[in-house]
Amino acid sequence: MSNTWLPTLITDTPEEGYQLAIKMSRMGVKYTQPSDEVRDKLRPQYAESADSLIAVSQVVATNFQTVAAANNYWKA
Amino acid sequence: MSNTWLPTLITDTPEEGYQLAIKMSRMGVKYTQPSDEVRDKLRPQYAESADSLIAVSQVVATNFQTVAAANNYWKA
Amino acid sequence: MSNTWLPTLITDTPEEGYQLAIKMSRMGVKYTQPSDEVRDKLRPQYAESADSLIAVSQVVATNFQTVAAANNYWKA
Amino acid sequence: MSNTWLPTLITDTPEEGYQLAIKMSRMGVKYTQPSDEVRDKLRPQYAESADSLIAVSQVVATNFQTVAAANNYWKA
Amino acid sequence: MSNTWLPTLITDTPEEGYQLAIKMSRMGVKYTQPSDEVRDKLRPQYAESADSLIAVSQVVATNFQTVAAANNYWKA
Amino acid sequence: MSNTWLPTLITDTPEEGYQLAIKMSRMGVKYTQPSDEVRDKLRPQYAESADSLIAVSQVVATNFQTVAAANNYWKA
Numbered sequence: 327m328s329n330t331w332l333p334t335l336i337t338d339t340p341e342e343g344y345q346l347a348i349k350m351s352r353m354g355v356k357y358t359q360p361s362d363e364v365r366d367k368l369r370p371q372y373a374e375s376a377d378s379l380i381a382v383s384q385v386v387a388t389n390f391q392t393v394a395a396a397n398n399y400w401k402a
Numbered sequence: 403m404s405n406t407w408l409p410t411l412i413t414d415t416p417e418e419g420y421q422l423a424i425k426m427s428r429m430g431v432k433y434t435q436p437s438d439e440v441r442d443k444l445r446p447q448y449a450e451s452a453d454s455l456i457a458v459s460q461v462v463a464t465n466f467q468t469v470a471a472a473n474n475y476w477k478a
Numbered sequence: 479m480s481n482t483w484l485p486t487l488i489t490d491t492p493e494e495g496y497q498l499a500i501k502m503s504r505m506g507v508k509y510t511q512p513s514d515e516v517r518d519k520l521r522p523q524y525a526e527s528a529d530s531l532i533a534v535s536q537v538v539a540t541n542f543q544t545v546a547a548a549n550n551y552w553k554a
Numbered sequence: 555m556s557n558t559w560l561p562t563l564i565t566d567t568p569e570e571g572y573q574l575a576i577k578m579s580r581m582g583v584k585y586t587q588p589s590d591e592v593r594d595k596l597r598p599q600y601a602e603s604a605d606s607l608i609a610v611s612q613v614v615a616t617n618f619q620t621v622a623a624a625n626n627y628w629k630a
Numbered sequence: 631m632s633n634t635w636l637p638t639l640i641t642d643t644p645e646e647g648y649q650l651a652i653k654m655s656r657m658g659v660k661y662t663q664p665s666d667e668v669r670d671k672l673r674p675q676y677a678e679s680a681d682s683l684i685a686v687s688q689v690v691a692t693n694f695q696t697v698a699a700a701n702n703y704w705k706a
Numbered sequence: 707m708s709n710t711w712l713p714t715l716i717t718d719t720p721e722e723g724y725q726l727a728i729k730m731s732r733m734g735v736k737y738t739q740p741s742d743e744v745r746d747k748l749r750p751q752y753a754e755s756a757d758s759l760i761a762v763s764q765v766v767a768t769n770f771q772t773v774a775a776a777n778n779y780w781k782a
Contacts, residue, residue, distance in 0.1 A: 470548060
């Protein structure tokens with residue numbers, strides 16, 4: 327895993343911050359299950375389950391808290 | 403996904419902040435499952451399950467924490 | 479949903495803050511499942527399940543964190 | 555529910571703060587299920603389930619975060 | 631439960647802070663299920679279940695957040 | 707468990723901070739289930755389950771919040 331996927335927590339806009347939070351959430355899975363093949367095979371398990379999708383949104387919400395604080399909530 | 407759905411975390415009132423937190427929570431699902439059709443099909447799974455509805459409220463509570471901090475808790 | 483259910487996060491006492499956190503937690507469910515009838519029908523599902531009741535208390539704890547911070551922990 | 559169960563978040567020691575967090579966690583359940591009889595009946599459901607006990611500890615940890623911040627971590 | 635198990639949140643090192651977070655997490659279970667015998671009987675339920683072990687780590691992470699903030703992240 | 711696995715929360719980059727959060731998350735499991743053999747046996751349980759992988763990412767997100775705050779979000 328090269329040193330580039332998370333060079334900074336700073337983003338220009340809240341939406342870019344939210345997309346970074348999504349990337350961080352996915353990396354939490356990728357570090358634990360590095361096989362693209364296995365993760366692809368698992369997609370139907372979570373992408374078609376309401377509870378799994380809610381749990382994903384919870385992880386994103388937690389990571390977005392971190393990114394938003396890092397960016398001082400994008401207040402000028 | 404255009405750059406407009408989250409231009410800012412700042413809202414005029416706590417209730418608008420709560421509604422933004424709901425929107426953020428739903429976007430966490432939408433980014434993961436972009437198909438409106440699939441998400442609509444899943445609605446009965448969560449909208450008629452107490453545990454799923456509680457889990458949704460947990461995601462909203464986490465996102466509302468972020469929005470409330472961004473707005474300095476709407477204190478003048 | 480009119481603008482009145484969450485006019486402020488400020489309360490006079492910690493207990494009123496805790497009751498506001500409960501109201502916020504319930505609104506997270508109500509925004510997702512607006513039907514009073516469905517929500518009433520679901521009550522036995524969570525009100526007689528230890529795990530569901532624990533999950534509710536988790537949502538309240540998260541919302542109370544927000545309310546307590548907003549009120550500077552009711553320190554004079 | 556009288557106004558007295560949570561007069562303040564301030565405690566003399568971290569252990570009293572932890573006990574307050576436990577009380578807050580239990581009140582989250584009591585507000586949702588006010589029947590002592592039902593809650594007693596549910597005790598075996600959670601008191602003899604590892605996952606339920608872990609979930610209870612999560613609620614206490616979240617409430618203790620709030621109490622500890624309120625007490626400035628009991629630093630002189 | 632004497633007043634001694636949590637005299638302070640201050641530790642010398644992050645690792646001691648992490649061990650305190652583990653102790654706090656276990657006490658959350660112990661306060662709820664005081665019987666050593668029952669807790670021992672439950673060990674296989676969580677110690678040999680991936681999901682339970684992940685949930686334990688979540689409780690520890692939440693308590694460690696509190697301890698780390700109390701110690702100003704052990705920054706000189 | 708020697709005193710070395712967590713000498714500091716300070717890292718040079720956000721990515722190293724994220725890797726520390728992963729290590730902290732794994733240690734939460736290791737402290738609870740010290741047997742390498744049992745933990746290896748459990749790997750298929752979580753590494754091939756979408757919900758377990760999401761739950762792991764949640765623990766990492768919580769620990770990363772702590773590490774990011776410790777590093778002042780790696781802002782110069």
